[in-house]
Amino acid sequence: MMKPILAIIIPCFNEELSIEITVNKLFDVINDLIQKGKISENSYFYIIDDGSKDKTWEIIETLHSKHPQVKGLKFIRNYGNQKAIIAGLEGVRELGCDCVVSIDADLQQDEWAIEKFVDKFHAGYDIVAGIRNDRDTDSVFKKYTALGFYKTMNLLGVHIPQNHSDYRLVSKRALDIMEQFPEKQLFLRGFFNELGLKTAYVKFDVKPRMQGESKFNFRSLMGLALNGITSFSIVPLRIIAVLGFIMAIFGFGLGIEVIVEKYFLHSTPKGWATMVCLMSVFGGLQMFSLGIIGEYVGQVYREVKARPRYIKDIELK
Numbered sequence: 642m643m644k645p646i647l648a649i650i651i652p653c654f655n656e657e658l659s660i661e662i663t664v665n666k667l668f669d670v671i672n673d674l675i676q677k678g679k680i681s682e683n684s685y686f687y688i689i690d691d692g693s694k695d696k697t698w699e700i701i702e703t704l705h706s707k708h709p710q711v712k713g714l715k716f717i718r719n720y721g722n723q724k725a726i727i728a729g730l731e732g733v734r735e736l737g738c739d740c741v742v743s744i745d746a747d748l749q750q751d752e753w754a755i756e757k758f759v760d761k762f763h764a765g766y767d768i769v770a771g772i773r774n775d776r777d778t779d780s781v782f783k784k785y786t787a788l789g790f791y792k793t794m795n796l797l798g799v800h801i802p803q804n805h806s807d808y809r810l811v812s813k814r815a816l817d818i819m820e821q822f823p824e825k826q827l828f829l830r831g832f833f834n835e836l837g838l839k840t841a842y843v844k845f846d847v848k849p850r851m852q853g854e855s856k857f858n859f860r861s862l863m864g865l866a867l868n869g870i871t872s873f874s875i876v877p878l879r880i881i882a883v884l885g886f887i888m889a890i891f892g893f894g895l896g897i898e899v900i901v902e903k904y905f906l907h908s909t910p911k912g913w914a915t916m917v918c919l920m921s922v923f924g925g926l927q928m929f930s931l932g933i934i935g936e937y938v939g940q941v942y943r944e945v946k947a948r949p950r951y952i953k954d955i956e957l958k
């Protein structure tokens with residue numbers, strides 16, 4: 642049996658409290674898998690410091706000097722978790738590996754599921770996606786917004802399984818395919834799901850965050866969700882067109898009704914309440930529609946500028 646080189650990538654943003662503990666726990670997993678002959682002894686870590694303001698990078702440097710298997714990359718500023726994961730995938734592709742697992746620095750995901758990921762890889766799967774067993778560790782707000790997001794995405798024709806996470810294994814082959822997608826705003830959960838490569842799903846347990854706080858806030862989560870939608874679906878634009886059409890027909894009908902009232906029924910004009918309601922409803926709909934179009938224009942704008950996804954500061958190989 643060939644022993645694949647496994648790379649583990651960990652995006653980090655202000656994770657000075659977690660990162661060392663996490664790497665040590667993951668070493669247990671890797672060493673166990675090496676011992677069982679499931680992965681190569683050349684397996685390694687690639688930690689991406691997403692512009693942390695704390696001691697995260699110093700800790701990564703120390704880990705690197707102690708264990709050559711720990712490699713790292715430092716961004717010049719914070720680019721967000723998706724960019725950090727993409728940088729990790731691109732980085733380990735260059736360093737060389739047969740498969741790569743991405744996992745959060747707070748180790749909320751059960752690290753022992755990696756063995757199941759690797760087993761699926763051996764069974765010929767190119768993508769093994771982690772599916773969270775439940776969302777008990779999330780706040781009620783996050784639970785429902787996340788659920789709403791996956792429901793919306795599915796309605797819009799982007800089929801991401803619910804409770805999908807960025808905890809997944811992808812093969813070298815999938816990495817090579819990813820390189821052929823020049824778009825900058827990749828939404829990884831949608832992307833890997835859409836490629837059409839052989840995909841397996843593995844359920845895992847979520848633990849509460851041990852150290853530090855969640856590095857996502859309402860704004861970054863909304864950004865992630867909007868990016869996920871606008872980079873994968875044009876259905877919202879179609880909905881606007883359909884709404885506009887229905888409204889136009891309605892307006893036309895209303896016009897006829899007004900003419901009939903005025904010239905045939907000679908009834909007094911209706912009160913202004915109806916007018917005000919209609920105006921505010923339609924005004925609101927128009928603003929909302931413009932906002933949706935704006936999101937897509939923004940997406941085009943960002944892609945057209947073709948800026949690099951992220952800028953590397955230091956890389957430890």
Ligand code: UDP
Pocket residue numbers: 651652653654655656691719720721722725744745746747749854855856857
């Ligand atoms: N993260 C990152 N850049 C950011 C925000 C988060 O690299 O701008 C990392 C973070 O360090 C962690 C992972 O993304 O390893 C998931 O973040 P977190 O655990 O805070 O999110 P949650 O579990 O609350 O969804």
Ligand code: MG
Pocket residue numbers: 745747749850855
């Ligand atoms: Mg977390």
